[in-house]
Amino acid sequence: xxxxxQQSVNDSITVKKEFFSDNIxxxxxxxxxxxxxxxxxxKILLFGNGGSAADCQHIAAEFVNRFRMxxxxxxxxxxxxxxxxxxxxxNDYSYEDIFSKQIQALGKKGxxxxxxxxxxxxxxxxxAVRQAKQMEILSVxxxxxxxxxxxxxxxxxxxxxxxxxxxxxxxxxxxxxxCDLTERIMFNx
Ligand SMILES: O=C(CO)[C@@H](O)[C@H](O)[C@H](O)[C@H](O)COP(=O)(O)O
Ligand SMILES: [Zn+2]
Numbered sequence: 432x433x434x435x436x437q438q439s440v441n442d443s444i445t446v447k448k449e450f451f452s453d454n455i456x457x458x459x460x461x462x463x464x465x466x467x468x469x470x471x472x473x474k475i476l477l478f479g480n481g482g483s484a485a486d487c488q489h490i491a492a493e494f495v496n497r498f499r500m501x502x503x504x505x506x507x508x509x510x511x512x513x514x515x516x517x518x519x520x521x522n523d524y525s526y527e528d529i530f531s532k533q534i535q536a537l538g539k540k541g542x543x544x545x546x547x548x549x550x551x552x553x554x555x556x557x558x559a560v561r562q563a564k565q566m567e568i569l570s571v572x573x574x575x576x577x578x579x580x581x582x583x584x585x586x587x588x589x590x591x592x593x594x595x596x597x598x599x600x601x602x603x604x605x606x607x608x609x610c611d612l613t614e615r616i617m618f619n620x
Pocket of ligand 1 (some may be wrong): 459549553599
């Protein structure tokens with residue numbers, strides 16, 4: 432057991448170190464894009480399944496409430512939380528449509544659609560990104576190293592690893608860093 436714990440910790444650290452050393456510039460530029468969109472009154476729409484749905488809610492809360500500094504609320508919404516919307520779309524159409532229909536309803540040109548999928552292939556994520564493109568909404572993907580998301584999104588953060596949990600651990604650290612940088616860019620600190 433002790434070895435298993437140590438192995439998970441070591442793997443997580445190794446995957447994180449590799450990812451962040453390869454993606455520093457991409458992260459800086461994504462934070463600038465987010466800050467510019469939020470400054471113009473645009474919003475960030477987040478969507479994912481399972482653990483990534485939880486990440487979407489977590490990230491939206493950092494923007495809407497606060498991350499590190501006292502500042503005004505920023506516009507972000509997780510499309511994973513309204514059970515009436517999600518169940519009615521799944522029931523009447525299909526689970527594949529749960530995010531794309533919400534993008535269609537709530538998204539506006541200039542917003543940012545942030546889709547999280549460790550496989551990079553979940554059909555509801557892919558469909559939502561396609562919907563965003565049609566509406567001139569910039570798409571950001573958080574994924575693993577496989578799947579369609581990286582080809583489809585305008586900016587993709589791909590974690591070079593095959594283990595879902597390790598990929599998710601990079602995603603949440605990445606999200607925290609993006610929140611931190613976005614706040615600093617917007618509020619000059
Ligand atoms: O958190 C985990 C596994 O660590 C799971 O809940 C996981 O998120 C779910 O199986 C998702 O449905 C996987 O979807 P995706 O990341 O491949 O789009
Ligand atoms: Zn998980």
